[in-house]
Amino acid sequence: MNKTPLRPRDLALAFIVIVVWGVNFAAIKLGLNGMPPLLLAAMRFVLAAFPALLFLRPPKVPLRLYLSFGLTMSVGQFAFLFTAIHVGMPSGLASLVLQAQAFFTLVLTALWLKEKWHGNQLAGLVLAAGGLMLIGSAHGVSMPLAGFLLTLAAAFMWACGNLVSRAVGRHGPMNQLAFVVWASLVPPLPLLALSGVMEGPEAISAALQNINLQTLMALAYIAWASTLFGYSVWNFLMSRYPVNRIAPFTLLVPLVGLSTGWLMFGETLQPVHFAGGALLMLGLVVNLFGAGLLTRLYRVLGGPWHRSRR
Numbered sequence: 001m002n003k004t005p006l007r008p009r010d011l012a013l014a015f016i017v018i019v020v021w022g023v024n025f026a027a028i029k030l031g032l033n034g035m036p037p038l039l040l041a042a043m044r045f046v047l048a049a050f051p052a053l054l055f056l057r058p059p060k061v062p063l064r065l066y067l068s069f070g071l072t073m074s075v076g077q078f079a080f081l082f083t084a085i086h087v088g089m090p091s092g093l094a095s096l097v098l099q100a101q102a103f104f105t106l107v108l109t110a111l112w113l114k115e116k117w118h119g120n121q122l123a124g125l126v127l128a129a130g131g132l133m134l135i136g137s138a139h140g141v142s143m144p145l146a147g148f149l150l151t152l153a154a155a156f157m158w159a160c161g162n163l164v165s166r167a168v169g170r171h172g173p174m175n176q177l178a179f180v181v182w183a184s185l186v187p188p189l190p191l192l193a194l195s196g197v198m199e200g201p202e203a204i205s206a207a208l209q210n211i212n213l214q215t216l217m218a219l220a221y222i223a224w225a226s227t228l229f230g231y232s233v234w235n236f237l238m239s240r241y242p243v244n245r246i247a248p249f250t251l252l253v254p255l256v257g258l259s260t261g262w263l264m265f266g267e268t269l270q271p272v273h274f275a276g277g278a279l280l281m282l283g284l285v286v287n288l289f290g291a292g293l294l295t296r297l298y299r300v301l302g303g304p305w306h307r308s309r310r
Contacts, residue, residue, distance in 0.1 A: 021226060105162045119290075
């Protein structure tokens with residue numbers, strides 16, 4: 001299964017999700033202008049669940065998987081991520097650091113799912129890591145330590161959610177949109193409780209009473225484009241292919257996130273960012289297609305060499 005190439009339709013879906021998620025960081029930053037982070041995260045999942053659940057039946061998946069997905073991929077990831085951006089983590093840089101989830105995912109799948117690493121996957125991740133380091137080294141915006149650590153925590157929770165998505169896929173074909181919608185019932189109460197404790201009732205009341213159009217539009221994008229569309233397609237892909245084949249796609253999210261930050265917030269891109277982006281894409285190509293390319297190269301060059309030795 002590891003060597004099965006992605007179907008063209010699935011490859012296109014993966015790239016669409018990457019664009020949606022890349023723009024999502026700018027939407028989060030806009031939403032945080034009018035609402036505290038934990039409350040914004042809670043409202044995201046309220047909108048993701050209602051009214052869609054009235055039209056979709058819950059897939060026959062054990063309750064523990066709904067809870068696990070909601071607490072890792074949703075509560076854990078976005079409580080940390082929204083707070084990181086709130087305390088000063090630039091949106092473009094957050095999209096970059098969050099991609100550490102791909103590395104966390106490979107480690108977790110090796111430990112828990114016993115998925116083997118292939119040479120081309122390791123080589124691709126090394127190249128991609130070099131690209132991430134290049135982009136991060138010259139971002140030009142201060143990166144607060146708290147924001148950096150919170151974003152890393154969000155990346156780890158995303159990796160945990162990837163394992164849950166894999167477990168969900170073992171229950172057979174299902175409506176992934178319906179699963180994401182019903183799993184969105186899990187996060188609101190924990191996030192609202194955290195908001196009440198950490199942000200306070202007064203901040204919650206003021207944000208809800210003074211909500212503006214920009215905040216509503218940001219919420220709509222975060223809830224419907226990023227959550228409902230993005231995660232339903234992501235879960236579909238994770239259920240069809242090994243985790244270590246799909247997770248590396250998210251290494252391209254920083255390219256979209258950094259570009260969006262430049263367009264919307266004036267974050268400057270330098271030549272080193274383009275060099276890092278090239279390494280990212282090369283790493284993705286090696287990870288996805290490296291095994292096939294090496295096999296063809298071996299047949300072209302290795303075959304005649306072996307015949308000549310005989």
